[in-house]
Amino acid sequence: MLQILLNSIVYASEIAVIAVGISLAYSVVRFANFAHIQYAVLGGYFTYAARGLGLGFPVATAISAVLTGLVAIIVERLVFHPLRGLRPEAKMIASWGVALAFRSGVAAVFGGAARVFDVETDTYLLGDAVITSLDLAVVATTIAAMVVLQLLLYRTRIGTGLRALADNRDLAATRGIPPDRLTALMWFLAGAFAALGGTLFALETRLQPDMDLQILLPVFAAVTIGGLSSIAGAVAGACILSLAQNIAIGVDFGAVLSSRSWFLPSQFRDTIAVAAMVLVLCFRPRQLRSGGVR
Amino acid sequence: MQRFIHSMVGAGAVALAFLSSGAQAQSKEPIPIGVIANLTGMDVKTSTDMVRGIQIAADAVNKDGGVDGQPIKLIIEDAQYKTQEALNAATKLYDVDKVPAVIMFGGSSIELAVAPIAKQKGKIIVNTSSSSAKLGDFPGTVYSVLPLDDIVGKALGEWTAAQGVKSAAFVVPNNTFGTGLMDAAATAFEAKGGKIVAKIAYSEGQPDYRADIQQLVSSKPDAIMTTGYGDDSRTIFKDARTLGLKQVWYAGYPSILTVENEAWMNGHLMGVDNGGLSGDVAKKVGADYAAKFGKEEPLPHVFYGYDALMLIARAAAAPGGFSATTMAKSIDGYQGATGAIKWDVRGQRIDPPIDVISYKDGKFVTTGQQ
Amino acid sequence: MLDFLVFAVTMIAIWSVVALSLDLQFGLCGLVNFGQILPFALGAYGPAISAAHGGSISAGLALGLAMAAVGGVLVLAPVGRLSQDYWALVSLGASEIFRLLMVNVTPIAGGQDGTAVARVSNPLAALGLALGLLLAMLLLARRIDRSPLGRLMRVLREDDLLVATLGRNPFRVQALVTVVAWLMAALAGALYAHVVGFVAPSSFSVAETFIVWTALILGGAGSLLGAVVGTAFVQFISVSTRFLAAWSGLPFDLVANLRLGIFGVVLVLVFLLRREGLVPERKVRVDAVGP
Incomplete structure (x- = not known):
């Protein structure tokens, strides 16, 4: 049981860092950005490339975060800004186009085969549960990233501006907050967090151009469970989702009912993520019609 | 006019010669x-x-x-x-x-x-x-040119039993290749008196296989029989290593597996493969x-x-x-x-x-x- | 050369029906279905499930259509409670749940490896069936488009409250459109299964949904002809880039990736440069007539 809990925390950490970026963007520009998943993949590859130049992990990840943040700003200027007058659905569709182009671009540059980060891990035993030094590093990084984001949003002028922008764009503009610059900053943050999350995900698994599909479902499920525009909600969503998934595939249901061991095959992990999202959406008491929490 | 025709014919002949020489240089039709x-x-x-x-x-x-x-x-x-x-x-x-x-x-x-x-x-x-x-x-x-799975599977089951392995768990990809090899190997292994304690068929392309490997740990086999391809097999090995598995891996087509950690795998992976390699x-x-x-x-x-x-x-x-x-x-x-x-x-x-x-x-x- | 062209046109006709189905849902009714591949997959899995369990072709067709009609209503059920971007995620999730089930539950229809179904072995017969289906579906869609229902759908697209004030139940309009549109896509899926002769989950991924979306947006959402033109264009890109690949002399894996990237670039460019699509929706002007 402890193992299930540990697995849940590690997986939730990988998902949460990517998920908060989607929420952040949604709260300001009001559409679910599919290209965000590609920012995560791109970030993973940037880190890999920077590692290839002989840089250490912290430096490589920082460079990757900055680069991906800039990419997110460029995409905003070239695509989303000109489309700002359209309905959210239209922007969602356009964001898928961006994602598709990025995906092929990554595969064209780095090749279709998987790549793996070289990390030496130590294994620790907690009773009969196992955790690795890499797991601990991933969880610690995630917590640190969340604290930084929280401080940024609630303890700085920029954060106040961003939250004002998310609450009411017009009002924020009349108060003299430059919305375009703040939006650009928001995209930078979203891109940087995606890069960090993508790097953590790739560290625990591997890098490959089609890893976007492995990230897409759980991340969007987490964000949706949390209510799309709430950053704390995205983190909570990631935790709930991860716990649900790991319990479903980690508990020996056979032993509960009979003497024979039976597990739900782990390939149903994504099915559980999606089903959880659909169920939460269908049975959520709060009305979600007006496009998220305000 | 006649001069014109002459020059045309001449030019045509030159062009023709050029074309045919080009064709010859390219040897025959590919x-x-x-x-x-x-x-x-x-x-x-x-x-x-x-x-x-x-x-x-x-x-x-x-x-x-x-x-x-x-x-x-x-x-x-x-x-x-x-x-x-x-x-x-x-x-x-x-x-x-x-x-x-x-x-x-x-x-x-x-x-x-x-x-x-x-x-x-x-x-x-x-x-x-x-x-x-x-x-x-x-x-x-x-x-x-690829031999059928049941041939290598049968060889794997028999050979593993011949190494003195009494109980084994399977970890294979969930496709015709993986399950086909598993079924043939399991039949051969059991015919020689071996016992199968777990059969895990994993879905390809998953981010990690910890849950699958944890099931395997709890079944406590003497050895693990496996097959699979590059990236997925590497992830399997990585998760098995971090979860502290010490068993020997007996594999069908070991050469198509991707070893993740040389030191950990040293002497712990063997099996039967299509020969000639x-x-x-x-x-x-x-x-x-x-x-x-x-x-x-x-x-x-x-x-x-x-x-x-x-x-x-x-x-x-x-x-x-x-x-x-x-x-x-x-x-x-x-x-x-x-x-x-x-x-x-x-x-x-x-x-x-x-x-x-x-x-x-x-x-x-x-x-x-x- | 002929068979190749025949197969390409057959595929254009089949996918055009899928785009047409999405056009009814999104172009006319405003439903953002990000799981458009699901009705197509259900239609294709009818024959596949039937074949895997020794059933007949007609049983497979009936099964596919029934699954699509039921599936459509199920997926639509929460639409009234959600804004369109949430519902889009629900529909996307539904299509992935189905695909993952087909991948992982082998007894249904062969799992990841799929199932062979009876194949229309004469390419010209397949082409005839596909064109016949497309024509019938175009006529049906045109009829809906020009009917009072079509006008009501357009009103619903712009403002569902207005529909309610007109004394109509928005959900019932949406449900009717969904069932019709999903049956269309399911028919295309069933034909696809029998033309291709093999049904496997990898043919029904999220990427396929967005190729249909690219076709629809490119052709012009809300325009029936646009759905066909857009599909033809997208399939043309897909097929013609195979020839460009050989001509370019670039490494084979690089070319393969660039080919797929084109779809994304086209989708974005249409949004930026020609939002109304190649064949813009015709403007309907209805003057109030009499009291």
Whole structure:
């Protein structure tokens, strides 16, 4: 049981860092950005490339975060800004186009085969549960990233501006907050967090151009469970989702009912993520019609 | 006027001479050969390596003057691991490029969809990767250079039991290849008195397999029997290592697995494989691969791809040219990168040489034949 | 050359029906279905499930259509409670749940490896069936488009409250459109299964949904002809780039990736440069007539 809990925390950490970026963007520009998943993949590859130049992990990840943040700003200027007058659905569709182009671009540059980060891990035993030094590093990084984001949003002028922008764009503009610059900053943050999350995900698994599909479902499920525009909600969503998934595939249901061991095959992990999202959406008491929490 | 006609004729003659000399310099008309592989989507690395093997073989044939002076021209198409795209690629190759044969990499959803069309058109498919027994339903159309799973599976089960292993758990990919090998190995292993304590068939392309491996840990087997491809097998090994597994891995086709950590795996991975990979031809192909594509370690698919093209070239060079008949005879006396090849009446590879392979000090070594 | 063209046109006709189905849902009714591949997959899995269990072709067709009609209503059920971007995620999730089930539950229809179904072996017969289906579906869609229902759908697209004030139940309009549109896509899926001769989950991924979306946006959402033109264009890109690939002389894996990237670039460019699509929706002007 402890193992299930540990697995849940590690997986939730990988998902949460990517998920908060989607929420952040949604709260300001009001559409679910599919290209965000590609920012995560791109970030993973940037880190890999920077590692290839002989840089250490912290430096490589920082460079990757900055680069991906800039990419997110460029995409905003070239695509989303000109489309700002359209309905959210239209922007969602356009964001898928961006994602598709990025995906092929990554595969064209780095090749279709998987790549793996070289990390030496130590294994620790907690009773009969196992955790690795890499797991601990991933969880610690995630917590640190969340604290930084929280401080940024609630303890700085920029954060106040961003939250004002998310609450009411017009009002924020009349108060003299430059919305375009703040939006650009928001995209930078979203891109940087995606890069960090993508790097953590790739560290625990591997890098490959089609890893976007492995990230897409759980991340969007987490964000949706949390209510799309709430950053704390995205983190909570990631935790709930991860716990649900790991319990479903980690508990020996056979032993509960009979003497024979039976597990739900782990390939149903994504099915559980999606089903959880659909169920939460269908049975959520709060009305979600007006496009998220305000 | 007459001068004009003269000059026209003269110019025409010059042009004609130029054209014909150009044609001569290009030697004879090339023979087009099609390749269909998953260059995007799933199984990209294995597909790519198969294509590279084919390219190495084509280069070798063309360097030796081609097939009776005709060079081989490869036309490589992407199937995206999708049936419709495989059919698009196949109709293009057969109808537009007029290839007599296509070398295919892909699961059965790719190859079994193309096979009826090839049969209808009287063309050939050389299969390098799918081990579905249904491919045998197209005799005269489909030829496999990859042996059927049950042969290697049976050898694996018997050999593992012979090593004194009493109980084993299976970890295989959840597809015809994985479960087919598992069933054959399990039957053979149990027939020799072994006990199967867990059968885990994992879905390909998952981010991690911790939950699967944890189930395996709790079943406490003496040893683990496995097979699988590159990236997924690497993730399996990584999760097994971090979860503290110490058992020995007995594998079908150990050479297609990707070892994740040399030190941990040293002496802990062995199994039975299609033989010949330790032979001279394979060594030469491996050297060509290193020369052409750098230091990346070649997957065995390179060798299957190489043999597929070599057999087609042999069939084309036979008296009467390329046909189903010459294709069927192309294996006579052929010693390939994957050893000697023998086909049954259904075009499926039988009696492959079986090697016993161990992983030691960072590489696979052949320790014996079975 | 001929067979190749015949197969390409057959595929254009089949996918045009899928785009047409999406056009009814999104172009006319405003439903953002990000799981458009699901009705197509259900239609294709009818024959596949039937074949895997020894059933007949007609049983497979009936099964596919029934699954699509039921599936459509199920997926639509929460639409009233959600804004369109949430519902889009629900529909996307539903299509992935189905695909993952087909991948992982092998007894249904062969799992990842799929199932062979009876194939229309004459390419011309397949082409005839596909064109016949497309024509019938175009006529049906045109009829809906020009009917009072079509006008009501357009009103619903712009403002569902307005529909309610007109005394109509928005959900019932949406449900009717969904069932009709999903049956259309399911018919296309069933035909696809029998033309291709093999049904496997990899043919029904999220990527396929967005190729249909690219076709629809490119052709012009809300325009029936646009759905066909857009599909033809997208399939043309897909097929013609195979020839460019050989001509370009670039490494084979690079070309394969660039081919797929084109779809994304086209989708974005249409949004930026020609938002109304190649064949813009015709403007309907209805003057109030009489009291």
